[in-house]
Amino acid sequence: MVNITAKSHTHRLAIAQALVKVGSPATIQAVLDRKVPKGDVLEVARTAGLFAARRTADMMPECHPLPVEYTAITFETDEQSIRVLVEIQTIYKTGVEVEAMHAASVVALTIYDMLKPIDSDICIAQIWMV
Numbered sequence: 001m002v003n004i005t006a007k008s009h010t011h012r013l014a015i016a017q018a019l020v021k022v023g024s025p026a027t028i029q030a031v032l033d034r035k036v037p038k039g040d041v042l043e044v045a046r047t048a049g050l051f052a053a054r055r056t057a058d059m060m061p062e063c064h065p066l067p068v069e070y071t072a073i074t075f076e077t078d079e080q081s082i083r084v085l086v087e088i089q090t091i092y093k094t095g096v097e098v099e100a101m102h103a104a105s106v107v108a109l110t111i112y113d114m115l116k117p118i119d120s121d122i123c124i125a126q127i128w129m130v
Contacts, residue, residue, distance in 0.1 A: 001062055007093035015130040016100035018084040018108035023121025025079040030118060032077065038114040042075050045084070045110040049073045052106035053088055056099040066092045068099060073107060081125070084108055097129055 022028060031041045038044075050071055057065035070089040075082055086104045088096040108124045115122050 001064060004064060004093045009091050009093055011089070011091050012095045013087070013089050014095060014097040014100040015085065015087045016097070016104040016127065017086070017130055018104040018127045019125040020082045020084065020108050020111045021080055021123050021125045022082070022115065023119045027115060027119040027122075028077050028079060028082070031082070031115070036114055037117060041111055041114045042082075044114060045075075045107045046073045048110040049084075049086060049103040049107035053086070053099050053103040056102040059102065060098060063098050064094050066090055066094060066096070066099075068096065071103065073103065082111055084111070085130075101127060101129065 030036050034040050053068050053071045057063045067090055068088055069091065072087040074085045084104050084107045086100045086107065088100045090096055104127050108127065112122050112124060
């Protein structure tokens with residue numbers, strides 16, 4: 001790990017996005033109506049993202065463990081996709097970009113996993129920092 005002992009604590013903010021594309025508008029409607037057999041897709045995915053944000057250092061060997069002080073996970077939908085937005089904040093010596101991208105990735109994977117029984121054309125199209 002990079003030595004950050006000499007760095008000062010400052011406010012850190014990162015926003016990551018993920019785009020999950022589906023094969024049919026009916027899939028999005030099932031998500032919004034909470035009629036997916038595996039459960040409430042957006043709430044389960046949000047919970048998975050919260051866990052991921054806090055456990056990033058356990059998954060990434062060079063990532064410093066840090067106190068995640070704020071996490072917001074929101075969703076935007078259209079007929080063919082779900083856009084995941086993850087905002088993370090802390091006051092620490094290093095940034096939270098990896099935590100935000102890790103959480104966005106896990107949210108997208110959770111959505112994929114929950115929707116694959118009803119839609120075989122799902123893909124995680126993109127994960128990026130805002």
